[in-house]
Amino acid sequence: MSWQALSVPLGLLGSLGVFVFGLKTLSEALQKVGGSSLKAMLARRPRGPLQAVGTGLLSTSVVLSSSATSVMVVGFVAAGMLSLSEAIGMLMGANIGATLIGWLVAGLGFRMDIASFALPVAGVGFAMGFMRGARVRQWGEVLLGFGLLFLGLDFLMGTLPPAGSPEQLAWLGRLADPGARTLGVFVLIGAVVTVVLQSSAATLSFTLALAALGWLPYPV
Numbered sequence: 001m002s003w004q005a006l007s008v009p010l011g012l013l014g015s016l017g018v019f020v021f022g023l024k025t026l027s028e029a030l031q032k033v034g035g036s037s038l039k040a041m042l043a044r045r046p047r048g049p050l051q052a053v054g055t056g057l058l059s060t061s062v063v064l065s066s067s068a069t070s071v072m073v074v075g076f077v078a079a080g081m082l083s084l085s086e087a088i089g090m091l092m093g094a095n096i097g098a099t100l101i102g103w104l105v106a107g108l109g110f111r112m113d114i115a116s117f118a119l120p121v122a123g124v125g126f127a128m129g130f131m132r133g134a135r136v137r138q139w140g141e142v143l144l145g146f147g148l149l150f151l152g153l154d155f156l157m158g159t160l161p162p163a164g165s166p167e168q169l170a171w172l173g174r175l176a177d178p179g180a181r182t183l184g185v186f187v188l189i190g191a192v193v194t195v196v197l198q199s200s201a202a203t204l205s206f207t208l209a210l211a212a213l214g215w216l217p218y219p220v
């Protein structure tokens with residue numbers, strides 16, 4: 001197999017690696033910045049199912065990690081601080097909040113010159129990591145993670161060939177035919193990719209990139 005044939009899959013792997021690392025850095029930094037406030041918010045008993053859903057949604061939107069919210073909610077249930085029905089509402093809200101990355105990618109990643117703002121933001125965040133003060137360094141990690149997240153998206157968009165290239169990703173175009181079989185295949189692909197990457201946000205962003213470039217029709 002030639003290097004040219006390997007360039008696309010290796011490029012996709014590297015781009016997803018930068019994206020996932022940026023998302024992980026951003027999520028962990030946001031948890032450091034607002035961890036105590038987040039725990040206090042989740043530990044407060046919601047006044048009804050709508051508030052429970054809103055609490056889970058807000059929590060996940062702040063830390064960009066539904067997993068972090070879920071772990072804390074389960075811990076509070078085990079400690080008797082939340083009831084099962086309250087926890088279910090919060091987990092539903094966490095799943096809704098997990099779509100925030102998709103909104104960011106669709107709203108910024110496909111409408112702007114990503115590198116023009118992502119690289120400077122990452123550079124400023126990296127520089128802040130050497131400054132005095134733990135709070136400043138934590139916010140530097142937030143900026144660094146945000147910049148790497150969108151740099152990974154930029155690499156991904158640059159690596160994917162345009163739709164219609166018969167020699168690259170043609171199999172994906174053939175799979176994207178309407179029907180129950182197609183739906184089942186893509187559900188399986190999404191599940192496998194999410195398990196491998198340990199990030200549903202990465203799978204969502206990759207899917208949006210494929211749709212934006214015309215490889216996947218929106219009905220799929």
